[in-house]
Amino acid sequence: MSVHLLVPPLKCQGIKTKLVPEIKRLVAFTEYEQWIEPFCGSCVVALNVQPPKALLADTNIHIVQFYQDIQNRLVTPGTVKEFLREQGSQLKIKGESYYYEVRERFNQAPNSCDFLFLNRACFNGVMRFNRKGHFNVPFCRKPERFSQSYVTKIVNQVRATATVIHASDWVFEVSDFQQTLKRAHCEDIVYVDPPYAGRHVDYFNSWSEKDETSLVSRLQGLACKFILSTWHSNEFRHNPLIDKNWQDDRFHLFTKEHYYHVGSSEELRHAMLEALITNFALTQYPTVSKEYTQLSFLERPFVRYAAS
Helix, strand or coil: CCCCCCCCCCCCCCCCCCHHHHHHHHHCCCCCEEEEEEECCHHHHHHCCCCEEEEEEECHHHHHHHHHHHHHCCHHHHHEEEEEEEHHHHHHHHHHHHHHHHHHHHCCCCHHHHHHHHHHEEHHHCCCCCCCCECCEEEECCCCCHHHHHHHHHHHHHHHHHHHHHCEEEEEECCCCCHHHHHCCCCEEEEEECCCCCCCCCCCCCCCCHHHHHHHHHCCCCCCEEEEEEEEEECEEEEEHHHHCCCCCCEEEEEEEEEEEECCCCHHEEEEEHHHHHHEHHEEEEEEEHHHEEECCCCCCEEEECCC
């Protein structure tokens, strides 16, 4: 059965679109006061879970500013439509050089509209910044990128996002995960999607073994419920941090397999097992747990979702 997802206007590598239905299932019967995300990124999870109250934090100041500007009605469907039409027209006329003109303009004086333009005109939707904090992704080499249908698609995403944000009590903040997790209370629920060690790392999202150790320690000491998303395994390797950090019986592992593409041929299509780790069990909810299958993992039970 297909599930309608609200797609955010910003593209981020590692976006958790594939896991949104499973995360929604995990929290469907869970009461909590506030939803907290220390790594909100594109905000795809919060936009689909739609908690009434949320603290959404990230170290990337441009992401936080973008959503604050939507919240404060400085970025609207109307302003985005006008801006992308105008900038897209200039891109079509001037070509690649105009993309780099906008990129330089943004790096000198950042603003949310330029950020959105770059995010949707850069190579493969990558969001990357150098050590100076400057956006440094090359052009996608599609001067006619902002067709009428493409602009309409982005405008509709902004409109849907704004509708959810304006109906909710959400706070967007620039903050690191240590400070954000300190604000979690026992009645809250925390969703954590940290950068993967050695992958998707840039100036705003650097991630070290020390960071990983600190995050694990803080999660294990939380008084409230949490959900941690990470990768489990593929045909080439297994995530050793799952074995190292999450074998305690207090924690529960849910996995979902999906495919990703690194090329157009079938030979380049590989399965990836994504993991959700929680400090609460889904089996306490009989109406939901029947959709899950018990398997064994390192001689202890874990729960694997049988994807439809």
